[in-house]
Amino acid sequence: MSADTNTNADTNANANAGTGTGTGTGTGTNTIVRAANLSKHYGKQAALDHTSFEIHQGRIVGLIGPNGSGKTTTLKAMLGLTRFEGELSVLGLDPRTQRDELMNDVCFIADVAILPRWLKVKDAVDFVAGVHPRFDRSKAERYLANTKLTPDMKVKAMSKGMVVQLHLALVMAIDAKLLVLDEPTLGLDIIYRKQFYQNLLEDYFDKDKTILITTHQIEEVEHILTDLLFIENGKIALSLSMDEVGERFTEVMVGADFVRAAGALQPMAQRTVFGKSVMLFDGADRRQLAAFGEIRTPSVADLFVATMKGSYA
Numbered sequence: 001m002s003a004d005t006n007t008n009a010d011t012n013a014n015a016n017a018g019t020g021t022g023t024g025t026g027t028g029t030n031t032i033v034r035a036a037n038l039s040k041h042y043g044k045q046a047a048l049d050h051t052s053f054e055i056h057q058g059r060i061v062g063l064i065g066p067n068g069s070g071k072t073t074t075l076k077a078m079l080g081l082t083r084f085e086g087e088l089s090v091l092g093l094d095p096r097t098q099r100d101e102l103m104n105d106v107c108f109i110a111d112v113a114i115l116p117r118w119l120k121v122k123d124a125v126d127f128v129a130g131v132h133p134r135f136d137r138s139k140a141e142r143y144l145a146n147t148k149l150t151p152d153m154k155v156k157a158m159s160k161g162m163v164v165q166l167h168l169a170l171v172m173a174i175d176a177k178l179l180v181l182d183e184p185t186l187g188l189d190i191i192y193r194k195q196f197y198q199n200l201l202e203d204y205f206d207k208d209k210t211i212l213i214t215t216h217q218i219e220e221v222e223h224i225l226t227d228l229l230f231i232e233n234g235k236i237a238l239s240l241s242m243d244e245v246g247e248r249f250t251e252v253m254v255g256a257d258f259v260r261a262a263g264a265l266q267p268m269a270q271r272t273v274f275g276k277s278v279m280l281f282d283g284a285d286r287r288q289l290a291a292f293g294e295i296r297t298p299s300v301a302d303l304f305v306a307t308m309k310g311s312y313a
Contacts, residue, residue, distance in 0.1 A: 030056060030057040031054050031055070031056055031057075031089075032055050032056060032057050032090070032091060032177070032178055032210045033053075033054065033055040033078060033088075033089070033090050033091075033178075033212075034054050034087075034088070034089045035051060035052055035053050035054070035074075035077075035086070035087065035088050035089075036052045036086060036087040036088075037050045037051075037052060037085075037086040037087065038050070038051045038052065038074070038077060038084060038085075038086040038087070038088055039051075039084060039085040039086050039234075040070075040073050040077065040082065040083075040084045040085070040234075046233075046234050047070050047073040047234055048070050048073055048074060048077070048084065048086075048234040049070075049233065049234035049235050050086065050235070051070070051074075051231070051234060051235050051236050052236065053229055053236050053239055055210060055212060055227075055229075056210070057177075057207075057208065057210055058206075058207040058208065058209070058210060059210055059211075059226045059227050060205065060210075060211045060213070060224050060225050060226045060227070061210070061211070061212050061213070061225070061226070061227045061228070061229060062213050062214075062215070062218070062221060062222075062225045062227070062228050062229065062300070063075075063212055063213065063214045063229045063231060064214070064215070064218060064228065064229065064230055064231070064300070064304055065214075065230060065231035065232055065237075065308075066232065066308060069231045069232050069233065069234070070231050070233070070234040070235075071182075071214045071231055072182060072214070073234075074231065075108075075180055075182055075212075075214065077095065078090050078095060078180065078212075079095060079099075079102075079103075079106065079108055079180065080095035080096060080098075080099030080102060080103075083096065084096075090102055090106070090178070091105050091106070091177055091178060104132075104133060104134065105134075105176055105177040105178060106176055106177070106178045106179075106180065107171050107174050107176040107178070107179045107180070108179075108180045108182075109167065109171065109179075109180070109181050109182065109184045110182045110183070115155045115163060115166070115167070116155060117154065117155050117156035118154060118155070118156065119154065119155045120151065120152055120153065120154050120155075121144065121149050121150065121151050121152070121153050121166060122151035122152065124166060124170060125137060125140055125141070125144075125169075125170070128140075128170050128173075128174070132174055134174055134175040134176065135170075135173055135174050136173045136174075136175065137173065139172065139173040140169045140170060140172075140173035141169075143165075143168065143169040143172060143173070143203070144165075144166075144169045147162070147165045147169075148162065149162060149165060149166060149169075160187065160188055160189075160192065161188065161189075161191070161192040161195075164185075164188060164192050164195070164196055168196065168199055168200070168203075171204070172199070172200075172203050172204045176209070177208070177209060177210065178209070178210050178211075178212070179204070179209065179210070179211045179212070180211075180212050181211065181212065181213045181214070181215075182214050183214060183215055183216070184196065184213070184215070185197075185215070185217065185220075190220075193217070193220055194220070197220065197221060197224060200224075201224055213225075218299075218300050218301045218304060219299070219300075219301055222299065222300045222301075225242055225300070226241060226242055227239075227240070227241050227242065228240055228241075228242065228245065228300065228303075230304060230307050230308070232307075232308055237307050237308070238303075238307050245297065245298075245300070245303065246297045248282060248283055249280065249281065249282055249297065249298050249303060250280070250281045250284060250286050250289050250295050250296075250297070250298075251278060251279070251280050251281075251295065251296050251297070251298040251302065252267075252278065252279050252280075252281065252289050252292050252293050252294070252295050253273070253276055253277075253278055253293045253294040253295075254276065254277045254278070254279055254292045254293045255276075255292060255293045256276070258291070258292040258293065259277050261292065262277070262279055262289070262292045262293075263279070265281065265284055265288075265289075267279035267280055267281050268280050268281065268282045268306055268307075269302075269305070269306035269309075276293075280298055280302065280303070280306050
């Protein structure tokens with residue numbers, strides 16, 4: 001376990017999601033991350049291609065993209081783990097030259113299951129207390145007291161869910177300003193995935209903290225997100241708040257008699273469900289669309305697929 005592997009999803013999330021502004025257009029909020037023309041090449045392959053975005057304080061941001069889109073490279077750049085071109089500021093610091101200072105206020109989880117098998121609970125607590133100046137031992141111990149973990153239990157004797165609990169105890173005891181989660185619940189069953197995000201929201205997140213999540217399990221984090229960053233081929237394809245999703249995008253279950261009329265409004269995506277056409281529109285008048293059939297706000301997953309491919313999978 002490294003000093004970087006430290007550790008911030010229903011009622012409280014909805015309250016947070018309804019306030020503030022999007023990742024790229026916020027006003028009156030502190031900018032936690034600002035990237036401008038961020039680029040990274042591996043040989044001739046561009047992992048990041050002059051991408052720009054902003055993340056603001058007190059937000060829960062989903063960085064979502066297909067495999068190879070540049071998500072992990074973006075996180076590595078933010079954490080000072082890879083070289084890059086362009087401008088990048090995280091908490092007002094340059095990750096390339098001020099990484100040690102930056103990591104005092106940043107926690108990072110790549111996979112909650114990655115802990116040495118020989119490590120005991122008490123040793124993990126001692127280690128993080130020794131390397132992170134903002135670790136609150138008493139807070140970690142209070143959280144552990146509500147689990148089945150004991151001080152002398154080793155990681156090799158834990159279930160994956162218990163490892164999650166240990167990781168959470170360590171992470172939530174650190175008063176970090178930015179928490180970066182890269183596929184944090186990969187391999188966990190649905191019960192522990194829900195527990196992870198619920199504890200994260202209730203016991204860690206507040207208006208002074210910011211969380212950045214990458215995940216392929218979009219449906220499980222949608223309800224806690226305040227903002228979206230879609231990334232494709234090293235570029236930001238979409239940046240907006242969840243409030244803006246509802247204002248801008250509309251999905252319509254189009255009646256058979258209105259398919260041609262609805263299609264004339266140029267939907268950004270179309271699919272068929274039980275023989276009916278479902279069309280997704282960007283910026284169209286909802287009152288006009290309501291004449292064609294049942295309307296609703298699209299899910300993040302459907303919006304993601306439409307943005308990436310121009311059609312539903």
